[in-house]
Amino acid sequence: MSQAEVVREVVRDVPRRTSPLWTLGLLRSELFTTLRRWRTLALLAVLAAVPVLVGIAVKIETSDGSAAGGSGGEGPAFISQITNNGLFLVFTALAATLPFFLPMAVGVVAGDAIAGEANAGTLRYLLVAPAGRTRLLLTKYATVMSFCLVATLVVAVSALTVGALLFPLGELTTISGTRISFADGLVRAVLIALVVAASLIGLAALGLFVSTLTNSGIAAMATTVGLLITVQILDQIPQLHAIHPYLFSHHWLSFADLMRDPVYWDDLVKNLGLQALYAAVFGSAAWARFAGKDVTT
Amino acid sequence: MDEPSATEPDPQGAGDSVIATRALTKRYRGGQLAVDGLDLTVPAGSVFGFLGPNGSGKTTTIRMLMGLIGPTSGTAHVLGRPMPRAARAVLPHVGALIEGPALYGFLSGRDNLIRYDAADPTSDPRTRRTRVATALDRVGLAAAGGKKAKAYSLGMKQRLGLAAALLQPRRLLVLDEPTNGLDPQGMREIRALVRELASDGTTVFLSSHLLDEIEQVCTHAAVMAQGRLITQGPVADLAAGTRGRLAVTTPDTGEAARVLKEQGATDVVVTDDLVTAEPPDRDLAELNAALVTAGVRVRGFGVERPSLEDAFVALTGEGFDVAG
Numbered sequence: 041m042s043q044a045e046v047v048r049e050v051v052r053d054v055p056r057r058t059s060p061l062w063t064l065g066l067l068r069s070e071l072f073t074t075l076r077r078w079r080t081l082a083l084l085a086v087l088a089a090v091p092v093l094v095g096i097a098v099k100i101e102t103s104d105g106s107a108a109g110g111s112g113g114e115g116p117a118f119i120s121q122i123t124n125n126g127l128f129l130v131f132t133a134l135a136a137t138l139p140f141f142l143p144m145a146v147g148v149v150a151g152d153a154i155a156g157e158a159n160a161g162t163l164r165y166l167l168v169a170p171a172g173r174t175r176l177l178l179t180k181y182a183t184v185m186s187f188c189l190v191a192t193l194v195v196a197v198s199a200l201t202v203g204a205l206l207f208p209l210g211e212l213t214t215i216s217g218t219r220i221s222f223a224d225g226l227v228r229a230v231l232i233a234l235v236v237a238a239s240l241i242g243l244a245a246l247g248l249f250v251s252t253l254t255n256s257g258i259a260a261m262a263t264t265v266g267l268l269i270t271v272q273i274l275d276q277i278p279q280l281h282a283i284h285p286y287l288f289s290h291h292w293l294s295f296a297d298l299m300r301d302p303v304y305w306d307d308l309v310k311n312l313g314l315q316a317l318y319a320a321v322f323g324s325a326a327w328a329r330f331a332g333k334d335v336t337t
Numbered sequence: 338m339d340e341p342s343a344t345e346p347d348p349q350g351a352g353d354s355v356i357a358t359r360a361l362t363k364r365y366r367g368g369q370l371a372v373d374g375l376d377l378t379v380p381a382g383s384v385f386g387f388l389g390p391n392g393s394g395k396t397t398t399i400r401m402l403m404g405l406i407g408p409t410s411g412t413a414h415v416l417g418r419p420m421p422r423a424a425r426a427v428l429p430h431v432g433a434l435i436e437g438p439a440l441y442g443f444l445s446g447r448d449n450l451i452r453y454d455a456a457d458p459t460s461d462p463r464t465r466r467t468r469v470a471t472a473l474d475r476v477g478l479a480a481a482g483g484k485k486a487k488a489y490s491l492g493m494k495q496r497l498g499l500a501a502a503l504l505q506p507r508r509l510l511v512l513d514e515p516t517n518g519l520d521p522q523g524m525r526e527i528r529a530l531v532r533e534l535a536s537d538g539t540t541v542f543l544s545s546h547l548l549d550e551i552e553q554v555c556t557h558a559a560v561m562a563q564g565r566l567i568t569q570g571p572v573a574d575l576a577a578g579t580r581g582r583l584a585v586t587t588p589d590t591g592e593a594a595r596v597l598k599e600q601g602a603t604d605v606v607v608t609d610d611l612v613t614a615e616p617p618d619r620d621l622a623e624l625n626a627a628l629v630t631a632g633v634r635v636r637g638f639g640v641e642r643p644s645l646e647d648a649f650v651a652l653t654g655e656g657f658d659v660a661g
Contacts, residue, residue: 062458069455161439168403169456170428334406
């Protein structure tokens with residue numbers, strides 16, 4: 041038997057076992073790597089700072105006994121309720137960060153996902169490891185979605201902590217005017233955080249697709265955040281109302297409907313459906329692009 | 338290999354070869370032909386030197402072999418399986434260093450290796466730390482494993498890249514310029530490592546622009562220029578393809594040149610006290626006798642052994658100028 045035949049025997053007949061938990065191992069490595077980047081940590085720090093700033097501002101403004109947002113100015117949703125109940129700071133902080141800070145953070149992480157690795161050259165080593173293109177892309181998507189959740193939870197937990205420290209907690213009044221217990225309020229806060237995180241899935245898929253188009257992480261991040269801003273502006277132009285229902289950010293603030301009693305589901309369902317549509321369309325596009333792409337960096 | 342039969346899934350997997358390409362061609366979208374009809378055969382167990390000026394298509398070839406880019410036409414088989422189709426089965430047996438190392442600067446050297454190992458579906462997470470430590474030790478980075486990779490020198494990065502290729506026992510190592518950025522001591526260590534791996538039966542595919550390096554460690558070599566394969570074969574044969582020149586050291590250069598021409602030598606060149614020429618096809622002892630008979634005072638007489646560099650220059654017709 042020649043040496044080459046020995047080689048071929050080994051490859052063909054004794055394939056190295058693939059651990060069934062391998063994909064989880066790759067996901068863990070991916071999460072660890074993403075969360076160790078100083079850029080990710082800086083984004084999370086900014087997100088954690090927003091509720092602190094809002095909480096302190098409200099505290100100072102109302103220290104003379106006046107109502108927050110009462111002096112004619114319009115603040116984010118729920119801001120006037122914070123002084124009565126610290127839990128409202130969670131809703132206010134999410135309403136304040138959802139239009140820009142949260143999606144910007146997701147856009148940065150999603151845009152960097154593939155393009156950043158290509159830029160650093162690490163993509164070629166992951167692929168010859170071999171991570172497998174489809175699995176790598178799925179792992180990247182799972183990581184970006186995990187980041188959506190982590191980022192939202194950072195805002196929510198920071199807001200809950202600040203709210204509890206600066207303001208009283210207790211029963212709360214829903215938008216519909218009914219009273220619900222603090223425990224019920226907490227459950228709704230968790231639900232709202234999950235819905236907010238899910239609202240970012242469409243943008244995450246879009247960012248991941250953009251990320252497969254270029255070898256520059258910066259370009260992919262800038263493009264994704266640019267698209268976010270463009271969509272937000274388009275959503276503000278009344279003459280374009282025909283396309284509004286298809287913009288991924290159009291139903292974002294529907295999470296407030298979870299604070300109605302009974303909950304008003306229409307817009308919430310529309311929002312989640314739209315996010316699923318974006319995820320399917322741009323997820324497929326990202327796969328089609330990445331599966332056959334020449335990796336030249 | 339036996340006769341191709343129905344049970345043989347790829348008859349093109351060709352004989353005793355670890356790498357076999359047939360008419361492998363890559364044309365980039367801009368229309369530039371990077372690799373043109375490449376028929377490359379790397380025998381099992383060889384240390385195979387892959388030579389060529391910059392821009393000759395070496396890296397494009399390596400990327401096609403590793404499934405990173407798809408060929409425009411032609412086929413490539415690695416370990417007897419088609420690439421890029423069988424990448425998942427083949428690549429766990431292949432360690433690669435392609436166009437220098439690429440690292441996560443914010444992770445330690447050790448964490449970089451752990452990340453690359455986690456990307457390999459066949460690697461056992463239970464032995465990961467041990468294998469990473471062994472690989473670090475093997476390339477002399479055991480003490481620096483905890484340092485952030487961005488603090489590494491170029492040579493250390495190169496070593497870490499090599500360590501990543503050595504995380505598992507491999508059938509084939511593809512090393513693109515492995516001694517780039519290393520000091521002479523480091524180069525010696527890497528050469529020793531390559532020899533050691535080769536003696537364990539690992540086939541090593543080594544691209545380098547250092548010809549003496551290829552000559553020192555390689556058993557076989559191939560030369561590329563402008564996307565085409567110019568030659569391939571055992572290193573000794575390649576060098577032998579270029580005939581050595583006869584060199585006579587003498588104070589009587591004029592007379593020596595006349596006698597050599599008379600004896601059938603061609604292309605006689607005189608420089609200072611040295612006469613060189615293409616030797617005729619006969620016993621060189623007779624030439625020496627003729628020189629002495631003619632009263633030429635001979636200080637030195639011999640044939641300069643042709644180096645791989647001579648062979649390379651003869652084949653590519655140039656040094657290392659970038660092909661346009």
